[in-house]
Amino acid sequence: MQLAQVRAVITGGASGLGFATAQLLVAAGAKVALFDVNEEKGAAAVAELGADKAVFLKTDVSNETDVSANVAKAKDFLGDLNACINCAGILGAGRVLGKTGPMALSQFQATVMVNLVGSFNVAKACADLMQHNDAGADGERGVIVNTASVAAYEGQIGQAAYSASKGGVVAMTLPMARELARFGIRVMTIAPGVFWTPMVDGMPPEVKTSLEASIPFPSRLGQPQEYADLVGYILRTPYLNGETIRLDGATRLAAK
DSSP: OOGGGOEEEEETTTSHHHHHHHHHHHHTTOEEEEEESOHHHHHHHHHHHOTTTEEEEEOOTTOHHHHHHHHHHHHHHHSOOOEEEEOOOOOOOOOSEETTEEOOHHHHHHHHIIIIIHHHHHHHHHHHHHTTSOOOGGGOOEEEEEEOOGGGTSOOTTOHHHHHHHHHHHHHHHHHHHHHGGGTEEEEEEEEOSBOSTTTTTOOHHHHHHHHHTOSSSOSOBOHHHHHHHHHHHHHOTTOOSOEEEESTTOOOOOO
16 A cells, blocks of 8 residues: 555644654655544644645544544545554553452453544444455555553553453454455554553653663664654565564563
């Protein structure tokens, strides 16, 4: 798929990894629909990208009705829908047994609902429309790119909910790719390491320095543009399917 032909729904698209991906795609001639809950950032993102190239749709990715309606609106704006990039996510940090007692089940559920259920919810709604696209080269009709985390593999203390949610994203990649293959829809996942995104904004300098020192090479936080570059490569490379790619500078998270 050539990037200029991409018509994409991007969740978490108003900032961080999602917005960087939107910038890369629009610069290549694509059109994007940004799903996010932050209306102020969504409006700013569209203003920067151009109202003819991008639209913002306030979306709770865990709400099936909301997602279904907005995916339809996205296709109306885009004129087509052949890519879904799921970047929406929350940290949901907290110990199973904290100082004030056990983690509230609602906190665990909220993290899983956004990170895992939300990714599935948007992916299946997009796939439902993609299956009707005209087939391109190799019979391709669409591409889904989900976002996991290295915490899916080496979750730290306090990341039980987050790691469970991201581990689920990794686990569903292959079976979803196998199932959607008959429709010509590819499914890939990216597992970023520690990236400079709104999730880590405001961290103390000493914490940032410590994190950077733990990354073998390059010893720095990942840049959202690097995530976007990988999304672009996945979209352009039809033989990539059913796999999770770590994007982490060879880091392996310590226990804490």
